[in-house]
Amino acid sequence: MSQEYVYLNPQEFIYGEKNLLQTQLELLQFIKKIYSYKDLRKEELALKIVFKKKIGELSDTLKDLKKLLPHVNHEYLPHPNSPATIKRPKISIKEKLSLEQEIAEIRHKIEELRQ
Numbered sequence: 001m002s003q004e005y006v007y008l009n010p011q012e013f014i015y016g017e018k019n020l021l022q023t024q025l026e027l028l029q030f031i032k033k034i035y036s037y038k039d040l041r042k043e044e045l046a047l048k049i050v051f052k053k054k055i056g057e058l059s060d061t062l063k064d065l066k067k068l069l070p071h072v073n074h075e076y077l078p079h080p081n082s083p084a085t086i087k088r089p090k091i092s093i094k095e096k097l098s099l100e101q102e103i104a105e106i107r108h109k110i111e112e113l114r115q
Contacts, residue, residue: 008016
């Protein structure tokens with residue numbers, strides 16, 4: 001195989017050299033980012049392991065605390081949102097308006113707003 005040589009004028013040579021150096025720079029920056037990513041993944045894994053251990057310890061502590069607290073029978077305690085525990089204001093029969101009276105009031109208010 002014979003080698004062929006191509007003549008490049010100085011401008012073409014400088015342009016090619018710049019392109020080559022720019023590509024090398026981009027590759028080195030990319031490799032740097034890959035190493036940084038790997039380091040961050042290792043740190044993330046370590047933090048996940050520590051977090052999982054802490055959650056396990058907290059779970060054990062809660063179980064121990066649950067054993068120490070007295071047991072309460074929940075069957076006799078009403079739920080806070082149950083109808084039996086919700087206090088409703090009592091409306092007397094005199095305050096209750098019939099449907100026709102309410103309609104008349106609303107119409108009267110509408111008329112007042114139109115004027």
